[in-house]
Amino acid sequence: MKNPSGIKAFGTHLRRIREAKGISQQELADRANLSKSTILRTENAKFAVTLDALLSISEALEIPLKDLIDFPVNQ
Template sequence: MLKTCPKYYRSLLPVKNPGGVKAFGEHLRRLREQRGMSQVELADYANVSNVTVHRIETAQFAATIDVLLSLTKALQIPLHELVKVPGMEEAD
């Protein structure tokens, strides 16, 4: 099914963990703000659209691994720091 869906609609598919997506978005926003960056600046450094950053931060979109890697480079942090969301329990 995904091969026939336009790229835009793929991002609108339901996520399996909406609470985790929301917590991650808030975590990303805190990391960005701690560095004094706007959404547009983060998007530019990560080579993604500012709409993508906004959608991730507002839990409208679950980031793919390639976007996560781009964000780590832009924020100059290791991947584990980006995905370790405070307050979220680790899976057993």
């Protein structure tokens, strides 16, 4: 992984958005047509998410992609 701090910051950002919407990891995975392990690994910075997954997650969370990827890297 080339940018571990950015991957970790994104995972934290995703978790905050998901929890603010009151959605479980399983529910997000179902809505985004991804596995729960993909959501779990993304939130725990064990997986560098793809653009395809980002698009699915933003749609599942009903937020624009730009809001999903606009996060501070140094948290």
